[in-house]
Amino acid sequence: xxxxxxxIEIIRKKQDIxxxxxxxxxLSCKGMRLAFLENDYNFDRFIIIPAKHYGNAxxxxxxxxxxxxxxxxxxxxxMKDASLNTKSxxxxxxxxxxxxxxxxLLESKFYDLLDRIN
Numbered sequence: 001x002x003x004x005x006x007x008i009e010i011i012r013k014k015q016d017i018x019x020x021x022x023x024x025x026x027l028s029c030k031g032m033r034l035a036f037l038e039n040d041y042n043f044d045r046f047i048i049i050p051a052k053h054y055g056n057a058x059x060x061x062x063x064x065x066x067x068x069x070x071x072x073x074x075x076x077x078x079m080k081d082a083s084l085n086t087k088s089x090x091x092x093x094x095x096x097x098x099x100x101x102x103x104x105l106l107e108s109k110f111y112d113l114l115d116r117i118n
Contacts, residue, residue: 005068011047011090020092027113031099034113035092045090046071054097063095066103070110076118089117 024037048067050060100106
């Protein structure tokens with residue numbers, strides 16, 4: 001059983017990230033901002049970006065691991081079927097320092113933002 005996002009589900013290219021922020025739509029709540037843009041794939045892609053001055057490397061990597069796991073386990077995230085005309089998105093999550101302290105708070109805010117996309 002796969003326990004992480006596959007390589008194709010993670011956005012890595014700077015041009016893709018820039019395109020999300022320039023052409024995409026934004027949603028926000030206290031402590032985080034989510035930018036998203038429709039893509040041509042049949043699956044959602046994701047990147048987590050801790051804001052500048054977000055703790056040390058250990059805290060940033062811990063945040064990345066947690067957010068990727070939350071995205072992987074998101075109940076409404078399934079492989080999109082092209083015949084059903086469901087939309088898939090490129091999603092960038094920016095988390096600001098000091099606003100999201102616990103895992104349960106991160107989960108509830110992140111899922112709230114993901115619910116608002118659809």
